[in-house]
Amino acid sequence: MQADVRADMRADVIVVAAGRGTRAGDGLPKQYRPVGGRPLLRHTLERFLGQPGIRRVVTVIDPAHAALYADATQGLADSFGADRLAAPVAxxxxxxxxxxxxxxxxxxxxxxxxxxxxxxxxxxxxxxxxDALAAAAQHGAAVPVLRLVDTVKRCEAEGFVISGPDRDLLRSVQTPQSFRYALIREAHRALAGRDDLTDDAAVADAAGHRVASFAGDAANLKLTTPEDFVSAERVFARELQDLADVRTATGYDVHAFGEGDHVMLGGIAIPHGRGLAGHSDADVVLHALTDALLGTIGAQDIGFHFPPSKTEWKGAASDQFLRHAVELVAAKGGRVAHLDATIVCEEPKIGPHREAMRASIAAIAGLPLARVSVKATTSERLGFTGRREGIAALATATVRLPWSEDEQ
Known part of the structure; x- marks a missing residue:
């Protein structure tokens, strides 16, 4: 699907986790059961928190499960930021x-x-x-669907089958279902008294909105029965095995001091008597990290993707450069495992801003805070940084990619 989402579009996620999942058998509510070594809900939340285009995630829970939710999500807010993982809603x-x-x-x-x-x-x-975000931006309401493989029949009370609907016109519907926020909120408000609408597409449709479809994913399984949990364990084991191609690459960037009253480092505006000169916002940290990530997948360098000769990048915020590199890794089926940056300068002092930079980089890349490192050093007054003529940054990125025999 052709993306139609502006970079500044705010996108949030609602994860529905208030049910009990009785078809999964006895024991804990299914969303809190361990699978792949962690609670099911935690896996789902991490998938969305790890997406650069998502601003925040709110989970709807049964208040009686508050302690289960706290255990399942322990440390997530610290890793991804409390502003990204919102407090749960009853x-x-x-x-x-x-x-x-x-x-x-x-x-x-x-x-x-x-x-x-x-x-x-x-x-x-x-x-x-x-694809869900792009479809919502384009149509206002959209759902991921899969074509049916099996023939569908109606069944009489006695157990005999009779002719069924045309399979070519039927689809199975998945989540995430995607909407313009104002559209689906007003639809839910208008139909608050109805209890026969089984999903949000039905709510939008009943409110008079056309609901578009886009291609779902057969791997986007919904765990419902005990057998589903067994299948999920196999998938998690296979995912870990499949991401066996660990790659590391480096990046380097430098910008000279120029006019200004602040410098951009790691996505943070740091007050300073001079700025950094550059075609974009001259954020040497994000530029170095972007090149490091591009290097892990052999995708050339930042200048290839964002040429300084193009006026559209003049003064551009560099967070979009790093986000683009993360998305390219994801498009290859990979995951960013760790980002490390070293800033070389005599001024300004980095220490007071280090944690803010780590949090900013983690949010841009969709990573837990523990997977981002920012360090600083001087050059002992040697070279251009020692003469306070500019700032340099070195970066290392580590990613996990699916193993491909074709690349051997």
Whole structure:
């Protein structure tokens, strides 16, 4: 699908986790059951928190499960930022009421786009998220669908089959379902008294909106039965084995001091008596990290993707450069494992801003804070940095990619 999402479009996610999942058998509610070594809900949340295009994620839970939720999400807010993983919201008696509660929880700082996803689908991919956002931006309401493989028949009470609908016109529907926030919030408000609408596409349709479709993903499984959990364990084991191609690459950037009252480093504006000269915002840290990531997949360098000869990048914020590199890694089925940056300068002092830079880089790249490192050093007054003529940055990126025999 051709992306139609502006870089500045605010996109939030509602993860619906207020049910009990009784078909999964006895024991904990299924969203809190361990699979792949961690609670199911945690896997799902991490998938969205790891997407650069997502601003924040809110989970709708049964208040009786508050302790289970706290255990399942321990450390996530610290890793990704409390502004990205919002406090959980109490759900209602029906899925529709729970989603409405999630939508209202976003009203304090409403997004332009919202994805609504089942907690029991932990295998959502970067491609599916990107397509969902693009479809919502273009159509206002959209759902991922799969063509039916099996023939569908109606069955009589006695167990005999009779002719069924035309399979070519039928689709199975997945999540995340995607919408313009204002559209789906008003639809839910208008239909608050209905309890027969099984998903958010039905809510939008009943409110008079046409719902578009886009290609779903057969791997985007919903865990419902005990057998599904067994299958999921196999998938998680295979994912870890498949991402066996570990690659590391480096990046380097330098910018001279020029006029200005601040420098941009790691996505943070640091007050200073001079600025950094450059075609974009001259953020040497993000530029070096971008080149390091591009190097892991052999995708040339930052100048190839964002030529300084093009006026559209004049004064551009460098977070979009790093985000683009992360998305290229994801498009190859890979994951960013770690980012490390070293800043070389005599001034300004980096220490007071180090943690803010780490948090900024983590948010841009969709990484836990623990997977980002920022260091600083001087050049002992040697060279251009020692003469306080500019700032340099070195970066190292480590990614995990699917193993490919074709590349051997």
């Amino acid at each position: 759900g209602g008696a029906t899925r529709q009421a729970s989603v409405r509660a999630g939508l209202e929880a976003l009203a304090d700082a409403p997004p332009e786009l919202v994805l609504i996803h089942d907690a029991a689908r932990p295998f959502v991919t970067a491609r599916l998220v990107a």
